[in-house]
Amino acid sequence: MKRYETIWRQPLIILFWIFIWQLAAWLIHNNIILVGPADAGLALLRLIPTGNFWLSIGHSFVKISLGFLMAFACGMALGGAAYRFPLLREFLAPVLSLLKSIPVASFVILALIWVGSRNLAVFIAFLVVLPMIYVNTLAGLESADTKLLEMARIFRVPPLKQLRYIYLPALLPYLLSSCKVALGMSWKSGVAAEVIGIPDSSIGEQLYMSKIYLDTANLFAWTFVIIVISALFERVVLALLAGLQRKGGAVHEADRPQSV
Amino acid sequence: MKLTVRSLCKSFGDLQVLKDFNLKMESGCVCCLMGPSGSGKTTLLRILMGLEMADSGSIVWEDPSRAGAIKESQTFAEGNPRTQAAAAGIGRSKADTVPRFSAVFQEDRLCEAFTPVENVMMAAGRLLSQAQARAELARLLPEESLSRPAATLSGGMKRRVAICRALLAPYDVLLMDEPFTGLDDDTRQTVISYILEKSAGRMALISTHQEEDVALLGAELIRL
Known part of the structure; x- marks a missing residue:
């Protein structure tokens, strides 16, 4: 009985909030200020069969994931090198502090000048993810x-x-937790950069068009798409890391002895 | 392999744990260190391994059996840079330095996420196949425990894995810090027989709290 309740609790909570959302849309009764889930769903259904929908998703996905993966590789390499050579760590410290504190919008403007709008999302996702992976790689190795x-x-x-x-085994838990944050951040910052830079056939461009035409239904539909793709990408990367952790021999809490 | 320790002293702040300690050992010799807790047994073993620096005294390792009769000496004196370098382990990782140690530490120091077989293989290198490691471990541990992560083993099982790892690794000198902690009488006897078999002909220095262990090991007793 208890298990039955647990299974249904979460979908019911989600349904409750969707109902509240629809209710708010009915009460406001203005499709520019707020569209309900039904209108957003219809807008999504209209988008799905169009070629531009898939092209935009493909473009943004490739650019943002490329930026993430490059930052992941560079962050790990730099973290490893900084662990091995403390002087390098001191050299990198001011640069990484700067990267962490500079607003994404400033980077976007600078990146538009440097790399143009075509590779903007790659650059921004890279700059946002790099410090997170670097700091956690260093912390993991130091742990x-x-x-x-000494034994070794x-x-x-x-x-x-x-x-x-x-x-x-020391590094992977740090890497997993930093990836959870970094994956979400790469999508948020990558799409935000696209909205400012408006590269052709990108999710950012579609969001920008929704703003220009005050098409709130499309805005909601695209936001839903971003959430789904970001969650799927996060699942895949985290599953790969978790697989590595299992292969590396991480121990599940349940496997630990009750008493020693 | 010959070991000569002369006038070794070590203090931690005001607490002197080793005072003018002298020792001579050679290959084939098994010695047991006994003394109350805090008498410096662990500190002595750590100094011998190069993990800790003594305040004064000297340690000389000689291996007349190797070409050129390799000799490595450490003379400890405050502010002596050569000594500090040696104690920090510089040069110790080279294959030709003497001696090659193997150890059971005060704690088990196992890679908890890995199985006993993997822990042994990590230290044994190419000297041992996985099947051989498994067969050796099975002499001290139940077969079913060999494929489980070390973290899931009991304290006594972990201790036996640590002992096995030390005995199956390549070494000239075996140093064991209270290796029988957490073992019942029967297991202790089995482990002692295994230690004697695997360390035959090499130098072994074992710290313990029980005189019975000294007799079972047929060891020379050194009191601290």
Whole structure:
């Protein structure tokens, strides 16, 4: 009975809020200020069969995920190098502090001048994700158990084995939690950059058009699309990392002994 | 392999844990360190491994069996840069430095997310196949425990994995810090037989709290 209740609770809560949303739309009765879920759904259904819909999704997906993946690779490489060479860490500290504190809008304007609107989303997603991955890679490597490192030194464990047995298990939880935040941020900032830069056939351009034509239904439909793609991308990346964590031998809490 | 320790002293603040400690050992010799808690057993083992620096004294390792009769000495004195370099482990990771240590630490120091077989393979390198590691571990542990992450093992099982890892790794000198902690009498006897078999002909220094262990190991007793 309890399980039955748990299964239905979440969908019912979501249905409740959709109902409130529809109710608000009926009460306001103005499709420019607020459209209800039914109108937003209809707008989405109208968009799905069009070629431009899929082209825009494909364009933004490629650019934003490319920016994320490049930042992921660079962040890890830089984090690893900064862990190995403390001087490099000191050199990078002011640059990364700057990257974290500069508003995305300032970057977008600068990026429009430097790289143009075509690769804007790649650049912005890269700049937003890089500091997160770098900081967490460094923190993960620094959290490696010093007693295990001492043990590895005594047994003369080669560096690659140290990476697999000691550093990776310490690093992966940090990487997983930073990716959860970074994936969402890459989509938010990437699309925001597209809205400012308006590259051809992109989700940002579609959102901009919704603003120009005061087409709130389309705006809601595209927002829904962004949420779905961002969530799917997040699931895929996190599943890959979780797979690596399992392969690396991470232990589930349930596997731990009750008493030692 | 020969070890000569002369007038070794070590203090932590005002607390002196080692005072003029002397020791001579050679390959094939098993010694047991005994003393109350805080008497410096762990500190001595850590200094020998190069993980801790003594305040004064000297440690000389000699291996006349190797070509050129390799000798490595550490002389400890405050502010001596050569000593500090040696104690920080510089040069110790090179394959030709003497001696090659293996150890059971005060804590198990296992890679908890990995199985006992993987923990042994990590330290043993190419000397051992996975099947051999499994067969050796099965002499001390139940077969079903060998494929489980170390984190899921009991304290006594983890201890046996740590002992197995130390004995199956390549080494000249075996240093064990209270290896029998958490083992019942029967298991302890099995483990002691295994230690004697696997460390035969090499130097072993084992700290313990029980005189019975000294007798079972047929070891020379050193009191701290």
